[in-house]
Amino acid sequence: MDFLGVPFPVFAGQLLIGLINGAFYAVLSLGLALIFGLLNIVNFAHGALYMVGAFVAFLLLDVLGIGYWPALVLSPIIVGVFGMAIERFLLRPIADLDHLYGLLLTFGLALLIEGLFRQVYGVSGETYAIPAALQGGFNLGFMFLPTYRAWVIVAAVVVCGATWFLIEQTRLGATMRAAVENADLVRAFGVNVPLLVTLTYGLGVALAAFAGVLAAPIYSVNPLMGSNIIIVVFAIVVIGGLGSIKGAILSGFLLGIAEGVTRVYYPEASNIIIFVVMAVVLIVRPAGLFGKTA
Amino acid sequence: MTEPVLTVEGLEAWYGESHILHGVSFEVPPGQIVTLLGRNGAGKTTTLRSIMGLVKKRKGSVRHQGEELIALPANRIARSGIAYCPEERGIFSSLNVKENLQLPPTIADGGMSLDRVYELFPILKTRGASQGTKLSGGEQQMLAIARILRTGARILLLDEPTEGLAPVIVQQIGTIITRLKEEGFTILLVEQNFRFAEKTGDLHYVVEHGEVVDRFERAQVAGNRDKITRYLGV
Numbered sequence: 345m346d347f348l349g350v351p352f353p354v355f356a357g358q359l360l361i362g363l364i365n366g367a368f369y370a371v372l373s374l375g376l377a378l379i380f381g382l383l384n385i386v387n388f389a390h391g392a393l394y395m396v397g398a399f400v401a402f403l404l405l406d407v408l409g410i411g412y413w414p415a416l417v418l419s420p421i422i423v424g425v426f427g428m429a430i431e432r433f434l435l436r437p438i439a440d441l442d443h444l445y446g447l448l449l450t451f452g453l454a455l456l457i458e459g460l461f462r463q464v465y466g467v468s469g470e471t472y473a474i475p476a477a478l479q480g481g482f483n484l485g486f487m488f489l490p491t492y493r494a495w496v497i498v499a500a501v502v503v504c505g506a507t508w509f510l511i512e513q514t515r516l517g518a519t520m521r522a523a524v525e526n527a528d529l530v531r532a533f534g535v536n537v538p539l540l541v542t543l544t545y546g547l548g549v550a551l552a553a554f555a556g557v558l559a560a561p562i563y564s565v566n567p568l569m570g571s572n573i574i575i576v577v578f579a580i581v582v583i584g585g586l587g588s589i590k591g592a593i594l595s596g597f598l599l600g601i602a603e604g605v606t607r608v609y610y611p612e613a614s615n616i617i618i619f620v621v622m623a624v625v626l627i628v629r630p631a632g633l634f635g636k637t638a
Numbered sequence: 639m640t641e642p643v644l645t646v647e648g649l650e651a652w653y654g655e656s657h658i659l660h661g662v663s664f665e666v667p668p669g670q671i672v673t674l675l676g677r678n679g680a681g682k683t684t685t686l687r688s689i690m691g692l693v694k695k696r697k698g699s700v701r702h703q704g705e706e707l708i709a710l711p712a713n714r715i716a717r718s719g720i721a722y723c724p725e726e727r728g729i730f731s732s733l734n735v736k737e738n739l740q741l742p743p744t745i746a747d748g749g750m751s752l753d754r755v756y757e758l759f760p761i762l763k764t765r766g767a768s769q770g771t772k773l774s775g776g777e778q779q780m781l782a783i784a785r786i787l788r789t790g791a792r793i794l795l796l797d798e799p800t801e802g803l804a805p806v807i808v809q810q811i812g813t814i815i816t817r818l819k820e821e822g823f824t825i826l827l828v829e830q831n832f833r834f835a836e837k838t839g840d841l842h843y844v845v846e847h848g849e850v851v852d853r854f855e856r857a858q859v860a861g862n863r864d865k866i867t868r869y870l871g872v
């Protein structure tokens with residue numbers, strides 16, 4: 345059974361891998377987009393905090409015997425609170441300076457956090473077992489679908505959907521969108537915008553940590569796992585349109601799939617396809633696929 | 639004389655290095671419409687923004703019912719019961735009309751109900767789902783005023799609500815502002831349109847080069863028309 349010139353199972357297998365990668369891209373770029381919207385900085389620490397999210401899950405299990413399901417909630421909370429402290433005590437004092445300083449600060453933080461974990465855990469990585477309920481898989485006839493991978497996609501879709509709903513459909517989300525447009529005026533209506541900014545940074549970072557926990561059983565829990573993925577995620581945020589929530593989610597999934605499909609037909613290009621797309625998008629639509637053209 | 643609800647004394651403000659306000663002083667009695675008149679660039683908008691806490695570098699004194707506001711951040715100033723409608727209207731393009739209307743949080747009891755707001759501004763009810771900035775200039779101005787009526791703030795700072803609008807709309811806005819006064823709001827109105835200001839206002843202050851240089855009560859306007867026209871340079 346061939347599909348577009350390749351055996352269908354091969355195609356489906358790569359498509360699945362693409363979707364899984366896309367799930368991580370979507371959750372990570374969503375967090376970046378949220379943060380960029382309100383703080384106007386590209387959060388270079390995002391990859392490192394994703395890694396910390398995975399390590400917190402690992403440590404919860406290793407040290408305290410707390411398993412996957414609680415970790416899925418606890419790790420984003422812990423890392424989110426850590427993120428809020430970063431915003432409040434490091435980013436806020438320099439918020440009035442050129443945004444380049446914020447970018448440099450988060451870049452420095454990323455190096456610091458990664459260096460710290462490398463110092464303690466080396467680069468070989470720790471393993472994290474798939475929780476019992478998500479072991480095994482389904483035989484779809486043409487391919488084997490591991491349960492955990494299906495779960496990753498479902499969890500990412502649900503979390504992205506919930507975040508989209510929060511931003512686009514709730515009162516709090518409307519306040520956040522307004523603050524992105526004109527923070528001063530929102531403040532003059534009595535909204536504590538600095539607090540909103542802190543919470544937004546916390547939420548964006550919590551999403552990164554959530555992705556980290558999802559990743560722990562698939563990839564090894566490794567101090568470098570963040571820097572490996574984050575460059576691609578930056579490209580995706582640019583493709584989707586800086587600060588666009590919908591753009592970040594959709595281009596995350598789409599580019600994951602594009603990567604998978606490329607791996608079927610021209611494997612050599614699969615590592616650069618996203619950057620090729622980014623270049624094309626930047627030439628044709630500089631504001632990104634879903635960005636508002638100024 | 640009744641105690642003023644808002645007392646501005648020696649208010650100074652800077653944008654970066656430029657010293658814009660050089661000691662603005664005036665008082666706003668409760669339940670009145672007080673106007674700030676003056677030429678382009680006199681410092682009227684800067685005065686409102688400084689009261690609201692939106693100009694970073696400011697000094698002097700702004701007292702609201704005895705509470706000193708000068709050192710407070712904008713959100714705390716708003717929560718003391720002052721609402722602001724900016725010159726550029728500040729309608730949010732990423733929010734629809736209804737979201738724009740519901741954006742300012744309630745800061746005190748006694749704000750207008752949504753139904754009452756729609757009664758004053760029927761046009762907004764029919765346009766709830768439109769993007770805020772898709773409204774016409776006049777409708778955007780109505781929206782900008784409407785959304786600060788729900789919050790429970792009793793002092794409204796309105797910056798040139800008639801600017802660039804057709805005469806019929808100006809008239810509607812005049813009617814609404816007078817209605818708001820009847821409902822007990824205190825209004826500080828910045829205007830360049832003196833004919834509009836003289837019809838609506840109870841007390842007028844003239845701002846020039848970042849200072850209040852003169853003051854006219856409603857009854858004094860007729861006798862000082864020449865002087866006022868000279869101040870405004872029309």
Ligand SMILES: Nc1ncnc2c1ncn2[C@@H]1O[C@H](COP(=O)(O)OP(=O)(O)OP(=O)(O)O)[C@@H](O)[C@H]1O
Pocket residue numbers: 653656658676677678679680681682683684685725830
């Ligand atoms: N953001 C800013 N940065 C620097 N200078 C400013 C800024 N905003 C206003 N100014 C200057 O401050 C002075 C007062 O401006 P302001 O906007 O308060 O005047 P205004 O009385 O409201 O005028 P208009 O009737 O044109 O609205 C002007 O000289 C203006 O050029």
Ligand SMILES: [Mg+2]
Pocket residue numbers: 682683684725797
């Ligand atoms: Mg002005």
